[in-house]
Amino acid sequence: MPDQGRARHELYKIELPKTRPDLPALPWTCANATMLNVYFEVRKDGLLDRLPPEFCRSSPAYCRLVVFDVPASPIGPFRDAFVALGCRLNMMPAGFVAASITNNAKAMAAGAFERGFPTVLGKIDFAADVNHARALIANEQGPLLEVVMPLLQTIEPSRLAYDHVDSIRTKADGGTELVMTKPDFTIERAAICKNARIEYPSERDSTWHALDCRNVVSAQVAHGTRSFAAATTM
Amino acid sequence: MKFGIFYEHSVQKPWNRQSELRAYQQALEQIELADELGFDQVWEVEHHFLEEYSHSSAPEVFLAAAAARTKRIHVGQGIAVCLPPMNHPARIAERAAALDLISNGRLEFGTGRSATWAEVGGFGIDPDNTKEMWDEVIRAIPRMWTEEEFEWNGKYFKMPPRNILPKPIQDPHPPMWVAVSSPETAVQAAERGIGMLGVTLGTPADYKRLVADYRRIIKHCDPVGKFVNNQVNAASWLYCGESEAEAREVGGAAAFNFFRTAAHLVGLGGIYPSNAYTAQANATALLSQAEIFSLREGFPVGTPDQIIENLRYWDEVGVERVCCMINFDQQIAQQKVLASLERFAKYVMPAFAEDQPDKSRDTSKGGPEAPPMPA
Numbered sequence: 279m280p281d282q283g284r285a286r287h288e289l290y291k292i293e294l295p296k297t298r299p300d301l302p303a304l305p306w307t308c309a310n311a312t313m314l315n316v317y318f319e320v321r322k323d324g325l326l327d328r329l330p331p332e333f334c335r336s337s338p339a340y341c342r343l344v345v346f347d348v349p350a351s352p353i354g355p356f357r358d359a360f361v362a363l364g365c366r367l368n369m370m371p372a373g374f375v376a377a378s379i380t381n382n383a384k385a386m387a388a389g390a391f392e393r394g395f396p397t398v399l400g401k402i403d404f405a406a407d408v409n410h411a412r413a414l415i416a417n418e419q420g421p422l423l424e425v426v427m428p429l430l431q432t433i434e435p436s437r438l439a440y441d442h443v444d445s446i447r448t449k450a451d452g453g454t455e456l457v458m459t460k461p462d463f464t465i466e467r468a469a470i471c472k473n474a475r476i477e478y479p480s481e482r483d484s485t486w487h488a489l490d491c492r493n494v495v496s497a498q499v500a501h502g503t504r505s506f507a508a509a510t511t512m
Numbered sequence: 513m514k515f516g517i518f519y520e521h522s523v524q525k526p527w528n529r530q531s532e533l534r535a536y537q538q539a540l541e542q543i544e545l546a547d548e549l550g551f552d553q554v555w556e557v558e559h560h561f562l563e564e565y566s567h568s569s570a571p572e573v574f575l576a577a578a579a580a581r582t583k584r585i586h587v588g589q590g591i592a593v594c595l596p597p598m599n600h601p602a603r604i605a606e607r608a609a610a611l612d613l614i615s616n617g618r619l620e621f622g623t624g625r626s627a628t629w630a631e632v633g634g635f636g637i638d639p640d641n642t643k644e645m646w647d648e649v650i651r652a653i654p655r656m657w658t659e660e661e662f663e664w665n666g667k668y669f670k671m672p673p674r675n676i677l678p679k680p681i682q683d684p685h686p687p688m689w690v691a692v693s694s695p696e697t698a699v700q701a702a703e704r705g706i707g708m709l710g711v712t713l714g715t716p717a718d719y720k721r722l723v724a725d726y727r728r729i730i731k732h733c734d735p736v737g738k739f740v741n742n743q744v745n746a747a748s749w750l751y752c753g754e755s756e757a758e759a760r761e762v763g764g765a766a767a768f769n770f771f772r773t774a775a776h777l778v779g780l781g782g783i784y785p786s787n788a789y790t791a792q793a794n795a796t797a798l799l800s801q802a803e804i805f806s807l808r809e810g811f812p813v814g815t816p817d818q819i820i821e822n823l824r825y826w827d828e829v830g831v832e833r834v835c836c837m838i839n840f841d842q843q844i845a846q847q848k849v850l851a852s853l854e855r856f857a858k859y860v861m862p863a864f865a866e867d868q869p870d871k872s873r874d875t876s877k878g879g880p881e882a883p884p885m886p887a
Binding site: 279280281317319334335336337338340342364366369370371433437438441470472493495496498 | 524525561562563564565629630633634638771772773775776777778782783784785786787
């Protein structure tokens with residue numbers, strides 16, 4: 279039998295603010311967005327400890343790291359990043375969001391209320407051109423990880439396709455629910471990187487470190503229009 | 513139509529030291545019976561690191577044991593992974609030839625390149641190159657089997673002149689196949705004049721287009737071997753039950769668990785964008801639980817009469833051979849597996865027993881003299 283996740287939903291329960299922040303209605307259309315996407319292998323125990331029991335791990339255990347740079351949106355420019363656990367739900371491919379960071383308070387609120395992403399405020403340094411890309415992700419305690427993508431190779435955008443991600447959203451009554459966020463990116467330009475790496479500047483006790491990269495599978499840079507949409511109940 | 517069985521050597525958790533031993537030993541007992549009952553082939557996969565799904569990384573070793581216990585049944589490598597960083601081509605040729613000798617000319621030589629990240633990534637192989645690697649290796653191996661001084665200077669491996677030994681007993685060499693799970697590979701099999709070894713556990717509907725393309729194109733093939741093997745071997749799931757209800761309960765449930773385990777493997781197409789593998793979001797081709805338990809049309813699971821009816825569809829599609837999985841791990845008790853094989857041989861095989869010429873060395877639809885494919 280495939281290995282089931284062993285994380286309790288409470289791990290992803292958050293303290294919602296008493297009043298819902300005044301946010302522009304989702305979805306937010308964000309032109310000229312750039313995404314870094316890296317699939318990488320992880321140790322299975324770190325993944326299973328953070329995966330809810332509705333899901334099973336895949337073989338081998340892997341994660342998906344996504345970093346977005348959004349230069350313009352209804353809430354202004356923002357950057358966000360998440361790590362999703364590669365898994366299966368009812369035999370179908372899935373990715374469960376285990377950690378998320380943004381540099382924008384409104385994006386964080388939208389993540390918590392609308393998407394169920396366990397988002398915290400942090401800092402994301404981001405740079406991408408036609409040749410290379412990199413992003414440094416930090417929370418308030420300091421740097422967490424850096425993704426480095428040298429020697430980009432342009433590819434046909436239709437070669438890329440991404441799945442939805444799943445998450446646990448805290449409801450207003452304090453309960454939790456599984457929700458799904460559809461792929462929200464229309465790709466106009468794309469490149470792959472065959473020698474990407476993820477580096478960890480220091481030893482830290484964090485979800486990002488517990489899911490440290492053991493082997494990069496593939497890495498891509500995509501540029502296009504992002505639709506920052508609300509999650510739907512599964 | 514000919515019938516065979518095939519093995520992944522699935523071993524479900526929880527494991528103990530006896531789990532893999534039981535899987536291997538029970539399979540050997542099943543193969544002995546299949547040989548006595550008149551099954552034509554037994555195929556064994558080569559997979560690496562695919563826990564639970566397949567603990568079968570050394571098919572030549574297992575098939576040698578099977579050959580030693582049997583007299584007639586053909587032993588098929590389904591497949592030998594033809595990627596030089598995983599298996600040096602000379603070692604593939606040597607081991608296959610040894611198996612052909614041990615089985616006294618009963619080897620069916622299947623080729624392929626792996627489709628999971630666990631395997632390709634586990635050996636540090638660039639997925640973008642696997643199709644080219646396979647193509648180079650399958651052109652070298654027939655020459656290794658037939659030339660006394662083999663020399664190669666290719667893109668993915670090089671060898672100074674050597675005599676690759678032993679040579680196979682089949683003359684000029686064993687029939688060659690390639691594992692086919694996509695329309696592209698069906699066409700490539702036909703272009704190269706090798707057999708189409710379907711590895712999707714599917715139905716006639718799944719195979720219809722693949723077989724039609726294969727049949728059309730192989731007439732004009734440029735064979736990589738010394739002869740054309742223009743056969744189609746499909747894969748499915750077999751349980752010949754005492755009743756429809758028992759077949760669904762026993763065979764259907766085991767099939768479902770096999771598919772469930774397969775669904776947890778990471779296919780290359782999902783997480784590695786590449787022209788070498790079908791582009792897709794992380795979409796493993798899956799059958800739903802409902803589909804499995806309703807036993808899709810053409811699945812040979814049911815009573816003997818139902819199976820005969822289902823196999824007629826395969827015949828209509830143009831498949832000459834159907835080889836089937838007959839258990840998932842030890843989920844079906846060994847006595848029930850053996851009884852299923854016996855019922856199949858007694859009640860189903862006679863319905864398909866008309867003599868057919870062996871097409872494995874057909875040169876009438878191509879061959880060394882056939883025109884090459886246009887560039």
